Amino acid sequence: MPGWFRGLSVEERRVFWACFAGWALDGMDVQIYSFVMPALIGLWKLSNSQAGMLGTAALLLSALGGWFAGMLADRFGRVRVLQVAIVWYALFTFLSGLTNSFSQLLIVRGLQGLGFGGEWAAGSVLMGEVIDARHRGKAVGVVQGGWAIGWGAGAIAYIVVFSLLPNEWAWRVMFFLGISPAALVIYIQRYVSEPRVFEATRREVAARSERVNFLEIFSPPLLATTILAALLVAGAMGGYYALTIWLPTYLKTVRHLSVFNTGAYLAVIIVGSALGYFCAAYLTDGIGRRRTFFLFAVSSALIVLLYTYLPVSNGTMLVLGLPLGFFASGIFSGMGPFLTELFPSRVRGSGQGFSYNFGRGVGALFPALVGYLSAWMPLGQAIGVFAIGAYAVLILAALPLPETRGKHLEVYN
Secondary structure, three states: OOHHHHOOOHHHHHHHHHHHHHHHHHHHHHHHHHHHHHHHHHHHOOOHHHHHHHHHHHHHHHHHHHHHHHHHHHHHOHHHHHHHHHHHHHHHHHHHOOOOOHHHHHHHHHHHHHHHHHHHHHHHHHHHHHOOOOOHHHHHHHHHOHHHHHHHHHHHHHHHHHHHOOHHHHHHHHHHHHHHHHHHHHHHHHHOOOOHHHHHHHHHHHHOOOOOOHHHHHOHHHHHHHHHHHHHHHHHHHHHHHHHOOHHHHHHHHOOOOHHHHHHHHHHHHHHHHHHHHHHHHHHHHOOHHHHHHHHHHHHHHHHHHHHHOOOOHHHHHHHHHHHHHHHHHHHHHHHHHHHHHOOHHHHHHHHHHHHHHHHHHHHHHHHHHHHHOOOOOHHHHHHHHHHHHHHHHHHHHOOOOOOOOOOOOOOO
Protein backbone atom coordinates (compact mmCIF):
# COMPACT_ATOMS: atom_id res chain seq x y z
CA MET A 1 0.00 0.00 0.00
CA PRO A 2 1.19 3.61 -0.59
CA GLY A 3 2.91 5.50 2.19
CA TRP A 4 -0.02 7.78 2.96
CA PHE A 5 -2.24 4.76 3.59
CA ARG A 6 0.25 3.16 5.95
CA GLY A 7 0.19 6.40 7.92
CA LEU A 8 -3.56 6.23 8.55
CA SER A 9 -4.81 5.37 12.02
CA VAL A 10 -6.72 2.17 12.74
CA GLU A 11 -9.96 4.17 12.83
CA GLU A 12 -9.23 5.79 9.46
CA ARG A 13 -8.42 2.44 7.85
CA ARG A 14 -11.61 0.81 9.10
CA VAL A 15 -13.71 3.63 7.69
CA PHE A 16 -11.73 3.48 4.44
CA TRP A 17 -12.38 -0.23 3.88
CA ALA A 18 -16.03 -0.03 4.93
CA CYS A 19 -16.73 2.82 2.50
CA PHE A 20 -14.61 1.27 -0.27
CA ALA A 21 -16.52 -2.00 -0.06
CA GLY A 22 -19.85 -0.20 0.21
CA TRP A 23 -19.21 1.91 -2.87
CA ALA A 24 -17.91 -1.06 -4.86
CA LEU A 25 -21.00 -3.11 -4.09
CA ASP A 26 -23.17 -0.07 -4.75
CA GLY A 27 -21.56 0.25 -8.17
CA MET A 28 -22.19 -3.41 -8.92
CA ASP A 29 -25.86 -3.15 -7.96
CA VAL A 30 -26.49 -0.01 -10.01
CA GLN A 31 -24.61 -1.14 -13.12
CA ILE A 32 -26.42 -4.49 -13.17
CA TYR A 33 -29.32 -2.75 -14.90
CA SER A 34 -27.14 -1.56 -17.78
CA PHE A 35 -26.09 -5.19 -18.39
CA VAL A 36 -29.60 -6.66 -18.34
CA MET A 37 -31.19 -3.83 -20.34
CA PRO A 38 -30.55 -5.38 -23.81
CA ALA A 39 -32.18 -8.64 -22.64
CA LEU A 40 -35.21 -6.82 -21.21
CA ILE A 41 -35.63 -4.81 -24.41
CA GLY A 42 -35.85 -8.10 -26.33
CA LEU A 43 -37.95 -10.07 -23.84
CA TRP A 44 -40.43 -7.35 -22.90
CA LYS A 45 -40.40 -5.56 -26.26
CA LEU A 46 -39.42 -2.29 -24.62
CA SER A 47 -38.79 0.85 -26.61
CA ASN A 48 -35.58 2.81 -26.07
CA SER A 49 -37.68 5.43 -24.26
CA GLN A 50 -39.02 2.85 -21.79
CA ALA A 51 -35.56 1.38 -21.25
CA GLY A 52 -34.19 4.84 -20.59
CA MET A 53 -37.03 5.51 -18.15
CA LEU A 54 -36.10 2.41 -16.14
CA GLY A 55 -32.53 3.66 -15.96
CA THR A 56 -33.69 7.11 -14.96
CA ALA A 57 -36.18 6.00 -12.26
CA ALA A 58 -33.54 4.76 -9.81
CA LEU A 59 -31.31 7.74 -10.45
CA LEU A 60 -34.09 10.29 -9.98
CA LEU A 61 -35.22 8.83 -6.68
CA SER A 62 -31.59 8.50 -5.59
CA ALA A 63 -31.60 12.31 -5.50
CA LEU A 64 -34.42 12.26 -2.97
CA GLY A 65 -32.82 9.38 -1.05
CA GLY A 66 -29.45 11.12 -0.91
CA TRP A 67 -30.85 14.40 0.33
CA PHE A 68 -33.00 12.63 2.92
CA ALA A 69 -30.05 10.53 4.07
CA GLY A 70 -27.87 13.62 4.35
CA MET A 71 -30.42 15.31 6.61
CA LEU A 72 -30.72 12.18 8.77
CA ALA A 73 -26.93 11.85 8.92
CA ASP A 74 -26.68 15.35 10.45
CA ARG A 75 -29.23 14.39 13.06
CA PHE A 76 -28.68 10.70 13.86
CA GLY A 77 -25.16 10.01 12.68
CA ARG A 78 -23.29 9.04 9.52
CA VAL A 79 -22.72 5.38 10.46
CA ARG A 80 -26.31 4.51 11.34
CA VAL A 81 -27.70 6.03 8.14
CA LEU A 82 -25.02 4.28 6.06
CA GLN A 83 -26.11 0.88 7.36
CA VAL A 84 -29.80 1.47 6.63
CA ALA A 85 -29.01 2.69 3.10
CA ILE A 86 -26.91 -0.38 2.24
CA VAL A 87 -29.58 -2.84 3.37
CA TRP A 88 -32.24 -0.87 1.51
CA TYR A 89 -30.59 -0.80 -1.92
CA ALA A 90 -29.44 -4.43 -1.64
CA LEU A 91 -32.96 -5.61 -0.85
CA PHE A 92 -34.63 -3.76 -3.72
CA THR A 93 -31.96 -4.83 -6.21
CA PHE A 94 -32.80 -8.43 -5.28
CA LEU A 95 -36.54 -7.76 -5.60
CA SER A 96 -35.97 -6.41 -9.12
CA GLY A 97 -35.31 -9.99 -10.17
CA LEU A 98 -38.84 -10.99 -9.14
CA THR A 99 -40.65 -8.44 -11.31
CA ASN A 100 -42.64 -9.48 -14.37
CA SER A 101 -43.50 -6.26 -16.16
CA PHE A 102 -42.24 -2.81 -17.06
CA SER A 103 -44.43 -1.11 -14.44
CA GLN A 104 -43.35 -3.47 -11.65
CA LEU A 105 -39.66 -3.01 -12.40
CA LEU A 106 -40.14 0.77 -12.66
CA ILE A 107 -41.51 0.90 -9.11
CA VAL A 108 -38.88 -1.42 -7.61
CA ARG A 109 -36.03 0.35 -9.41
CA GLY A 110 -37.27 3.65 -8.05
CA LEU A 111 -37.29 2.31 -4.50
CA GLN A 112 -33.81 0.87 -4.99
CA GLY A 113 -32.65 4.36 -5.92
CA LEU A 114 -33.60 5.73 -2.50
CA GLY A 115 -30.97 3.53 -0.83
CA PHE A 116 -28.45 4.02 -3.61
CA GLY A 117 -28.50 7.79 -3.08
CA GLY A 118 -28.40 7.45 0.68
CA GLU A 119 -25.30 5.24 0.69
CA TRP A 120 -23.11 7.84 -0.99
CA ALA A 121 -24.49 10.73 1.06
CA ALA A 122 -23.70 9.07 4.38
CA GLY A 123 -20.51 7.27 3.33
CA SER A 124 -18.84 10.21 1.62
CA VAL A 125 -19.32 12.63 4.47
CA LEU A 126 -18.16 9.92 6.91
CA MET A 127 -14.95 9.48 4.92
CA GLY A 128 -14.41 13.21 4.49
CA GLU A 129 -14.67 13.88 8.22
CA VAL A 130 -12.51 10.98 9.40
CA ILE A 131 -9.53 11.32 7.04
CA ASP A 132 -6.85 13.95 7.71
CA ALA A 133 -6.87 16.99 5.39
CA ARG A 134 -3.48 16.07 3.87
CA HIS A 135 -4.81 12.79 2.48
CA ARG A 136 -8.54 13.50 2.15
CA GLY A 137 -8.46 13.81 -1.63
CA LYS A 138 -6.45 10.62 -2.10
CA ALA A 139 -8.44 8.54 0.37
CA VAL A 140 -11.91 9.63 -0.74
CA GLY A 141 -10.85 9.45 -4.39
CA VAL A 142 -9.54 5.91 -4.02
CA VAL A 143 -12.78 4.93 -2.31
CA GLN A 144 -14.59 6.42 -5.30
CA GLY A 145 -12.51 4.00 -7.38
CA GLY A 146 -14.34 1.18 -5.65
CA TRP A 147 -17.15 1.91 -8.12
CA ALA A 148 -14.99 0.58 -10.96
CA ILE A 149 -14.31 -2.58 -8.95
CA GLY A 150 -18.04 -3.12 -8.50
CA TRP A 151 -18.69 -2.32 -12.15
CA GLY A 152 -16.04 -4.84 -13.12
CA ALA A 153 -17.60 -7.47 -10.86
CA GLY A 154 -20.93 -6.82 -12.55
CA ALA A 155 -19.33 -7.16 -15.99
CA ILE A 156 -17.76 -10.50 -15.07
CA ALA A 157 -21.08 -11.72 -13.68
CA TYR A 158 -22.76 -10.59 -16.92
CA ILE A 159 -20.37 -12.59 -19.09
CA VAL A 160 -20.67 -15.71 -16.92
CA VAL A 161 -24.41 -15.62 -16.25
CA PHE A 162 -25.51 -14.73 -19.79
CA SER A 163 -23.14 -17.32 -21.25
CA LEU A 164 -24.53 -20.12 -19.07
CA LEU A 165 -28.21 -19.25 -18.85
CA PRO A 166 -30.89 -18.22 -21.36
CA ASN A 167 -31.90 -14.56 -21.29
CA GLU A 168 -35.21 -15.45 -19.65
CA TRP A 169 -33.37 -16.48 -16.47
CA ALA A 170 -30.06 -14.67 -16.73
CA TRP A 171 -31.41 -11.18 -16.08
CA ARG A 172 -33.18 -12.38 -12.91
CA VAL A 173 -30.03 -14.04 -11.58
CA MET A 174 -28.08 -10.82 -12.15
CA PHE A 175 -30.50 -8.90 -9.95
CA PHE A 176 -30.48 -11.66 -7.32
CA LEU A 177 -26.73 -11.16 -6.96
CA GLY A 178 -27.50 -7.64 -5.76
CA ILE A 179 -28.38 -8.83 -2.26
CA SER A 180 -24.68 -9.37 -1.42
CA PRO A 181 -23.95 -5.83 -0.05
CA ALA A 182 -26.23 -6.46 2.94
CA ALA A 183 -23.48 -8.55 4.57
CA LEU A 184 -21.25 -5.45 4.82
CA VAL A 185 -23.50 -4.00 7.52
CA ILE A 186 -22.15 -6.54 10.02
CA TYR A 187 -18.62 -5.17 9.59
CA ILE A 188 -19.77 -1.54 9.85
CA GLN A 189 -21.81 -2.24 12.99
CA ARG A 190 -18.81 -3.82 14.70
CA TYR A 191 -15.84 -1.71 13.62
CA VAL A 192 -16.90 1.76 12.43
CA SER A 193 -17.74 4.66 14.78
CA GLU A 194 -18.88 8.24 14.25
CA PRO A 195 -16.30 10.93 13.27
CA ARG A 196 -14.95 13.05 16.14
CA VAL A 197 -15.78 16.32 14.36
CA PHE A 198 -19.39 15.20 14.01
CA GLU A 199 -19.69 14.25 17.70
CA ALA A 200 -18.07 17.54 18.76
CA THR A 201 -20.38 19.51 16.46
CA ARG A 202 -23.42 17.76 17.88
CA ARG A 203 -22.30 18.70 21.40
CA GLU A 204 -21.75 22.31 20.30
CA VAL A 205 -25.21 22.49 18.75
CA ALA A 206 -26.73 21.15 21.99
CA ALA A 207 -24.75 23.64 24.08
CA ARG A 208 -26.15 26.48 21.97
CA SER A 209 -29.68 25.07 22.42
CA GLU A 210 -30.03 24.89 18.64
CA ARG A 211 -31.46 22.31 16.29
CA VAL A 212 -29.81 21.39 13.01
CA ASN A 213 -31.91 22.87 10.22
CA PHE A 214 -31.32 21.39 6.76
CA LEU A 215 -32.86 24.50 5.17
CA GLU A 216 -29.75 26.46 6.21
CA ILE A 217 -28.09 25.30 2.98
CA PHE A 218 -30.58 27.56 1.15
CA SER A 219 -29.85 30.59 3.36
CA PRO A 220 -28.08 33.59 1.75
CA PRO A 221 -24.56 32.68 3.00
CA LEU A 222 -24.73 29.15 1.53
CA LEU A 223 -27.25 29.39 -1.34
CA ALA A 224 -24.75 30.16 -4.12
CA THR A 225 -22.46 27.35 -2.96
CA THR A 226 -25.38 24.90 -2.87
CA ILE A 227 -26.55 25.80 -6.40
CA LEU A 228 -23.08 25.73 -7.97
CA ALA A 229 -22.16 22.46 -6.25
CA ALA A 230 -25.38 20.86 -7.51
CA LEU A 231 -24.69 22.04 -11.09
CA LEU A 232 -21.11 20.76 -10.85
CA VAL A 233 -22.35 17.29 -9.97
CA ALA A 234 -25.17 17.46 -12.54
CA GLY A 235 -22.60 18.00 -15.28
CA ALA A 236 -20.43 15.09 -14.21
CA MET A 237 -23.40 12.78 -13.69
CA GLY A 238 -25.13 13.75 -16.92
CA GLY A 239 -22.07 12.94 -18.98
CA TYR A 240 -21.37 9.73 -17.11
CA TYR A 241 -24.90 8.31 -17.18
CA ALA A 242 -25.50 9.23 -20.81
CA LEU A 243 -22.50 7.04 -21.59
CA THR A 244 -22.58 4.14 -19.15
CA ILE A 245 -26.32 3.39 -19.07
CA TRP A 246 -26.53 3.21 -22.88
CA LEU A 247 -23.07 1.87 -23.74
CA PRO A 248 -23.82 -1.89 -23.56
CA THR A 249 -26.93 -1.35 -25.71
CA TYR A 250 -24.95 0.79 -28.17
CA LEU A 251 -22.24 -1.84 -28.50
CA LYS A 252 -24.72 -4.68 -28.94
CA THR A 253 -27.42 -3.09 -31.12
CA VAL A 254 -25.47 -0.50 -33.14
CA ARG A 255 -22.05 -2.17 -33.31
CA HIS A 256 -23.61 -5.66 -33.30
CA LEU A 257 -21.10 -7.13 -30.86
CA SER A 258 -21.70 -10.46 -29.13
CA VAL A 259 -22.07 -10.83 -25.37
CA PHE A 260 -18.40 -11.81 -25.09
CA ASN A 261 -17.15 -8.97 -27.28
CA THR A 262 -19.39 -6.44 -25.54
CA GLY A 263 -17.89 -7.61 -22.25
CA ALA A 264 -14.38 -7.19 -23.68
CA TYR A 265 -15.07 -3.59 -24.76
CA LEU A 266 -16.61 -2.81 -21.39
CA ALA A 267 -13.61 -4.39 -19.65
CA VAL A 268 -11.28 -1.90 -21.34
CA ILE A 269 -13.51 1.00 -20.28
CA ILE A 270 -13.73 -0.34 -16.71
CA VAL A 271 -9.95 -0.68 -16.45
CA GLY A 272 -9.68 2.90 -17.68
CA SER A 273 -12.25 3.93 -15.07
CA ALA A 274 -10.28 2.35 -12.23
CA LEU A 275 -7.07 4.06 -13.37
CA GLY A 276 -8.92 7.35 -13.72
CA TYR A 277 -10.33 7.19 -10.21
CA PHE A 278 -6.96 6.44 -8.65
CA CYS A 279 -4.94 8.96 -10.70
CA ALA A 280 -7.48 11.74 -10.13
CA ALA A 281 -7.44 10.97 -6.40
CA TYR A 282 -3.76 11.94 -6.29
CA LEU A 283 -4.26 14.93 -8.60
CA THR A 284 -6.93 16.46 -6.36
CA ASP A 285 -4.40 16.66 -3.53
CA GLY A 286 -1.58 17.58 -5.93
CA ILE A 287 -2.92 20.28 -8.27
CA GLY A 288 -6.23 21.00 -6.51
CA ARG A 289 -9.88 20.05 -6.84
CA ARG A 290 -10.90 22.61 -9.47
CA ARG A 291 -7.97 22.12 -11.85
CA THR A 292 -8.63 18.38 -11.81
CA PHE A 293 -12.28 18.98 -12.71
CA PHE A 294 -11.31 21.22 -15.64
CA LEU A 295 -8.74 18.75 -16.98
CA PHE A 296 -11.04 15.74 -16.82
CA ALA A 297 -14.15 17.54 -18.14
CA VAL A 298 -12.41 18.86 -21.27
CA SER A 299 -10.72 15.52 -21.91
CA SER A 300 -14.00 13.61 -21.44
CA ALA A 301 -15.82 15.82 -23.94
CA LEU A 302 -13.10 15.32 -26.56
CA ILE A 303 -13.05 11.54 -26.15
CA VAL A 304 -16.85 11.31 -26.29
CA LEU A 305 -16.78 13.31 -29.52
CA LEU A 306 -14.33 10.84 -31.05
CA TYR A 307 -16.13 7.78 -29.70
CA THR A 308 -19.66 8.63 -30.80
CA TYR A 309 -19.40 10.96 -33.80
CA LEU A 310 -16.46 9.88 -35.92
CA PRO A 311 -16.70 6.79 -38.19
CA VAL A 312 -14.05 4.81 -36.32
CA SER A 313 -13.47 1.08 -36.59
CA ASN A 314 -14.25 -1.37 -33.80
CA GLY A 315 -10.53 -1.69 -33.16
CA THR A 316 -10.15 2.06 -32.68
CA MET A 317 -13.17 2.07 -30.37
CA LEU A 318 -11.49 -0.57 -28.26
CA VAL A 319 -8.40 1.64 -27.87
CA LEU A 320 -10.47 4.75 -27.14
CA GLY A 321 -12.32 2.88 -24.41
CA LEU A 322 -9.37 3.26 -22.03
CA PRO A 323 -9.23 7.10 -22.02
CA LEU A 324 -13.04 7.23 -22.18
CA GLY A 325 -13.33 5.34 -18.90
CA PHE A 326 -10.31 7.15 -17.43
CA PHE A 327 -11.67 10.69 -17.79
CA ALA A 328 -15.44 10.10 -17.51
CA SER A 329 -15.04 8.21 -14.21
CA GLY A 330 -11.96 9.89 -12.76
CA ILE A 331 -13.74 13.22 -12.57
CA PHE A 332 -15.73 11.90 -9.59
CA SER A 333 -12.69 11.38 -7.37
CA GLY A 334 -12.66 15.01 -6.34
CA MET A 335 -16.40 15.30 -5.70
CA GLY A 336 -16.47 13.79 -2.20
CA PRO A 337 -13.65 15.81 -0.64
CA PHE A 338 -14.68 19.00 -2.46
CA LEU A 339 -18.29 18.89 -1.22
CA THR A 340 -17.17 17.96 2.30
CA GLU A 341 -14.95 21.05 2.40
CA LEU A 342 -17.54 23.44 0.94
CA PHE A 343 -20.14 23.09 3.74
CA PRO A 344 -19.92 23.76 7.52
CA SER A 345 -19.95 20.79 9.87
CA ARG A 346 -23.41 21.49 11.32
CA VAL A 347 -25.10 20.99 7.91
CA ARG A 348 -22.42 19.06 6.03
CA GLY A 349 -24.56 15.97 5.52
CA SER A 350 -27.51 18.06 4.30
CA GLY A 351 -25.39 20.20 1.98
CA GLN A 352 -23.37 17.35 0.56
CA GLY A 353 -26.37 15.05 0.30
CA PHE A 354 -28.52 17.63 -1.48
CA SER A 355 -25.85 18.94 -3.86
CA TYR A 356 -24.58 15.56 -4.96
CA ASN A 357 -27.96 13.93 -5.27
CA PHE A 358 -29.81 16.86 -6.81
CA GLY A 359 -27.04 16.85 -9.39
CA ARG A 360 -27.49 13.13 -9.76
CA GLY A 361 -31.23 13.62 -10.21
CA VAL A 362 -30.68 16.12 -13.03
CA GLY A 363 -28.04 13.86 -14.55
CA ALA A 364 -30.49 10.98 -14.28
CA LEU A 365 -32.67 12.65 -16.88
CA PHE A 366 -29.97 12.18 -19.49
CA PRO A 367 -30.48 8.43 -20.14
CA ALA A 368 -34.18 9.03 -20.79
CA LEU A 369 -33.39 12.04 -23.00
CA VAL A 370 -30.88 9.98 -24.95
CA GLY A 371 -33.59 7.37 -25.48
CA TYR A 372 -36.05 9.97 -26.77
CA LEU A 373 -33.50 11.70 -29.01
CA SER A 374 -32.41 8.36 -30.50
CA ALA A 375 -35.79 8.26 -32.26
CA TRP A 376 -34.60 11.24 -34.35
CA MET A 377 -30.89 10.56 -34.76
CA PRO A 378 -28.47 7.61 -34.41
CA LEU A 379 -28.04 6.36 -30.83
CA GLY A 380 -24.31 7.17 -30.78
CA GLN A 381 -24.90 10.79 -31.75
CA ALA A 382 -27.68 11.15 -29.17
CA ILE A 383 -25.27 9.93 -26.47
CA GLY A 384 -22.66 12.43 -27.66
CA VAL A 385 -25.01 15.45 -27.63
CA PHE A 386 -25.98 15.06 -23.99
CA ALA A 387 -22.58 13.95 -22.72
CA ILE A 388 -20.69 16.89 -24.23
CA GLY A 389 -23.36 19.37 -23.08
CA ALA A 390 -23.12 17.98 -19.55
CA TYR A 391 -19.37 18.55 -19.30
CA ALA A 392 -19.84 22.14 -20.44
CA VAL A 393 -22.22 22.67 -17.49
CA LEU A 394 -19.62 21.23 -15.09
CA ILE A 395 -16.92 23.64 -16.26
CA LEU A 396 -19.19 26.68 -15.93
CA ALA A 397 -20.21 25.65 -12.39
CA ALA A 398 -16.64 25.03 -11.21
CA LEU A 399 -15.32 28.43 -12.29
CA PRO A 400 -16.86 30.53 -9.43
CA LEU A 401 -16.31 27.95 -6.66
CA PRO A 402 -13.30 28.28 -4.31
CA GLU A 403 -10.34 25.91 -4.19
CA THR A 404 -10.53 23.88 -0.94
CA ARG A 405 -7.47 21.61 -1.09
CA GLY A 406 -5.98 21.02 2.38
CA LYS A 407 -8.86 22.66 4.26
CA HIS A 408 -9.11 21.75 7.95
CA LEU A 409 -12.66 20.84 9.03
CA GLU A 410 -13.72 22.94 12.02
CA VAL A 411 -16.26 22.02 14.68
CA TYR A 412 -19.67 23.58 13.96
CA ASN A 413 -18.40 25.98 11.24
